Amino acid sequence: MIGEVQKQNKDKAVFEPIIVVEDLTMAFGDNVIQRDLTFTINRGDIFIVMGGSGCGKSTLMRNLIGLQRPARGKVFYDKESFWDIEESERERILRRIGVMYQGGALWSSMTLAENIMLIIQEYQKIDHDQALELASLKLALVGLAGFEDYYPSEISGGMKKRASIARAMALDPEILFLDEPSGGLDPISARMLDDLILQLKSSMGTTVVVITHELASIFSIGNDSVFLDTESKTIIASGNPKKLLEECDNDTVRRFLTRGASEPRIQAIGRA
Amino acid sequence: MSETGEPREIRNFGPELDFVKPDNDVLIVKLFGTWKIGSQVPGFNRLTKELEKDSLIRKIRFDSSGLGRWDSILITFLLKIANYCEQKQIELTTEGLPEGVINLCKLASSVPERTAIRTSQIKLSLTTRVGIHVARIWGSIAETITFVGEIAIDFFRFLTGRARFRWSDLLLIIQESGAQALPIVSLISLLVGLILAFVGSIQLKMFGAQIYIANLVAIAMVRAMGAIMTGIIMAGRTGASFAARIGSMQVNEEIDALKTAGLPPMEFLVLPRIIALAVMMPLLTLYANLMGILGGMIVGVGGFDIGIREYLNATKGSLTLTTVGIGLFSSFIFGILVATAGCLRGMQCSRSASAVGEATTSAVVTSIVSIIIATAIITIGCNILGI
Ligand SMILES: Nc1ncnc2c1ncn2[C@@H]1O[C@H](COP(=O)(O)OP(=O)(O)OP(=O)(O)O)[C@@H](O)[C@H]1O
Numbered sequence: 096m097i098g099e100v101q102k103q104n105k106d107k108a109v110f111e112p113i114i115v116v117e118d119l120t121m122a123f124g125d126n127v128i129q130r131d132l133t134f135t136i137n138r139g140d141i142f143i144v145m146g147g148s149g150c151g152k153s154t155l156m157r158n159l160i161g162l163q164r165p166a167r168g169k170v171f172y173d174k175e176s177f178w179d180i181e182e183s184e185r186e187r188i189l190r191r192i193g194v195m196y197q198g199g200a201l202w203s204s205m206t207l208a209e210n211i212m213l214i215i216q217e218y219q220k221i222d223h224d225q226a227l228e229l230a231s232l233k234l235a236l237v238g239l240a241g242f243e244d245y246y247p248s249e250i251s252g253g254m255k256k257r258a259s260i261a262r263a264m265a266l267d268p269e270i271l272f273l274d275e276p277s278g279g280l281d282p283i284s285a286r287m288l289d290d291l292i293l294q295l296k297s298s299m300g301t302t303v304v305v306i307t308h309e310l311a312s313i314f315s316i317g318n319d320s321v322f323l324d325t326e327s328k329t330i331i332a333s334g335n336p337k338k339l340l341e342e343c344d345n346d347t348v349r350r351f352l353t354r355g356a357s358e359p360r361i362q363a364i365g366r367a
Numbered sequence: 368m369s370e371t372g373e374p375r376e377i378r379n380f381g382p383e384l385d386f387v388k389p390d391n392d393v394l395i396v397k398l399f400g401t402w403k404i405g406s407q408v409p410g411f412n413r414l415t416k417e418l419e420k421d422s423l424i425r426k427i428r429f430d431s432s433g434l435g436r437w438d439s440i441l442i443t444f445l446l447k448i449a450n451y452c453e454q455k456q457i458e459l460t461t462e463g464l465p466e467g468v469i470n471l472c473k474l475a476s477s478v479p480e481r482t483a484i485r486t487s488q489i490k491l492s493l494t495t496r497v498g499i500h501v502a503r504i505w506g507s508i509a510e511t512i513t514f515v516g517e518i519a520i521d522f523f524r525f526l527t528g529r530a531r532f533r534w535s536d537l538l539l540i541i542q543e544s545g546a547q548a549l550p551i552v553s554l555i556s557l558l559v560g561l562i563l564a565f566v567g568s569i570q571l572k573m574f575g576a577q578i579y580i581a582n583l584v585a586i587a588m589v590r591a592m593g594a595i596m597t598g599i600i601m602a603g604r605t606g607a608s609f610a611a612r613i614g615s616m617q618v619n620e621e622i623d624a625l626k627t628a629g630l631p632p633m634e635f636l637v638l639p640r641i642i643a644l645a646v647m648m649p650l651l652t653l654y655a656n657l658m659g660i661l662g663g664m665i666v667g668v669g670g671f672d673i674g675i676r677e678y679l680n681a682t683k684g685s686l687t688l689t690t691v692g693i694g695l696f697s698s699f700i701f702g703i704l705v706a707t708a709g710c711l712r713g714m715q716c717s718r719s720a721s722a723v724g725e726a727t728t729s730a731v732v733t734s735i736v737s738i739i740i741a742t743a744i745i746t747i748g749c750n751i752l753g754i
């Protein structure tokens with residue numbers, strides 16, 4: 096499988112959709128957050144979800160991972176309609192997914208190693224020592240080697256983020272959802288995290304869905320993206336972020352991708 | 368999986384190891400099959416045995432041509448080998464491993480391990496543990512005294528009109544801890560009145576003195592039981608909620624946010640809660656007294672043929688202003704105790720979800736214990752004063 100993915104990435108000819116979202120509308124009661132979202136995430140993608148604060152990125156994630164039922168529309172995992180299948184089938188899909196929540200959501204009564212081991216031992220018959228080794232590996236991958244016995248309340252905010260990424264990777268998931276992984280990290284750690292994500296993709300073929308505002312990582316790791324808009328409540332741009340920066344005409348998107356530095360394109364053209 | 372011409376079967380086997388020695392000092396570790404979490408990974412000691420058998424080996428290489436699917440379990444295995452080789456000063460070449468595996472191994476070992484010092488792992492002698500415990504108890508006593516002192520200061524500020532809190536908060540707390548507690552207070556005190564009347568009536572009936580049921584219920588309720596029962600209800604209901612509320616604010620760093628915004632949490636959170644309970648407890652107790660008397664009356668009138676007027680007259684005759692006063696004074700004290708215990712435990716809460724649970728439990732226990740102790744002190748005090 097890994098070989099296949101690598102081959103695909105090399106010749107970039109075959110795209111194998113892993114998540115397909117069709118006409119997804121999300122709402123809290125009558126309050127529509129985003130409507131008519133349609134996009135495809137391919138196997139081995141590093142897919143960026145961007146958009147202003149409060150536009151519904153985390154809510155989108157909750158809709159994709161089964162925490163909130165969409166108001167309308169469908170989500171397909173490998174052609175299976177996620178919200179139309181049996182609960183047990185859904186759980187089977189969820190096992191292939193690792194999630195890192197925006198607030199970390201580490202279980203505070205457990206040490207970092209226990210946080211990771213709980214997931215491993217829940218799904219795999221594996222003895223304690225081996226689970227601990229795996230947990231240590233995951234922590235080492237995010238730069239937290241040696242912090243196995245710390246409790247979440249004893250580590251810093253950025254370390255919590257990294258620990259919860261390690262927990263999301265516990266079972267070597269096929270699909271990894273990361274909600275603002277680099278928020279609160281120093282540039283070097285953030286860079287390290289980008290490298291890790293790229294590495295997971297290339298060595299294990301992991302599909303990574305990243306919600307982020309971090310422009311540096313958007314451009315360095317993302318190969319596909321959607322941009323959710325707060326005003327129009329839907330997708331206003333999608334595609335490779337680098338191409339978006341070059342080609343997209345939408346002011347909101349341009350200003351986002353240039354940290355507000357670029358003038359609206361029309362004016363700029365007019366002046367030139 | 369990768370298609371490099373090897374027979375398919377080998378790749379679908381479970382994980383397997385094999386050793387080849389092309390030279391005297393070189394060992395090639397051949398990796399076969401699927402290395403996935405949950406599959407039966409060969410014991411690490413197979414490699415160490417191989418190495419111990421032949422102490423000439425100075426180099427290890429890998430051959431992964433038979434390797435199928437793999438995940439983190441392979442990485443942990445290789446990292447163990449790397450560690451071992453470092454100790455035994457054996458040279459390890461990663462060539463022959465898939466590129467992805469090499470990269471993940473590098474990433475995992477790129478950050479030097481921090482030697483974490485954790486106090487909990489150090490074994491302590493009995494005397495040290497006793498000492499630490501005593502110091503901790505002493506510390507918590509000191510903390511409680513400081514807390515009470517701060518409340519007193521803040522209360523003084525309140526009296527002089529300089530305390531900062533939101534009146535809407537105070538009113539909300541009064542509503543939550545006062546009006547909304549009425550149903551449960553009604554039920555409990557009515558039942559306590561009933562029980563007192565029933566239990567007393569069995570004795571009094573033997574002397575034909577049923578009418579004294581009224582006196583018994585009235586004095587017991589008004590002087591002690593009304594206040595105690597309300598206190599205990601409030602401990603479980605409001606004290607616990609104070610602790611949970613303030614505790615979870617502690618967890619979410621809301622308390623820190625108050626401090627940095629220049630709003631002392633003692634004034635902002637604790638003071639209104641104490642005022643609310645100090646005001647509401649006597650009122651609730653008064654209400655509980657009435658309900659208790661009603662409960663007694665139901666038994667007396669319904670079960671022992673005492674007339675309503677007769678019962679009320681007997682009740683009125685048995686109560687003095689002092690009795691009512693003692694009950695209300697106790698309830699005022701209980702209110703302050705319950706609120707203080709709840710807020711204290713909430714403020715002491717550390718920053719984790721389980722700590723909130725502990726704070727809640729400990730608030731209820733502290734409140735009830737202090738209510739009982741206070742009752743004892745008040746009763747003895749009244750005895751000495753002869754009232
Ligand atoms: N439980 C909820 N009930 C009602 N509305 C909610 C709830 N959770 C979120 N919202 C609303 O949904 C909108 C989107 O929230 P969401 O958390 O998805 O934003 P976001 O894009 O992740 O923002 P950020 O980048 O700041 O994390 C917000 O306007 C928020 O007010």
Ligand SMILES: [Mg+2]
Pocket residue numbers: 152153154197274
């Ligand atoms: Mg969010």
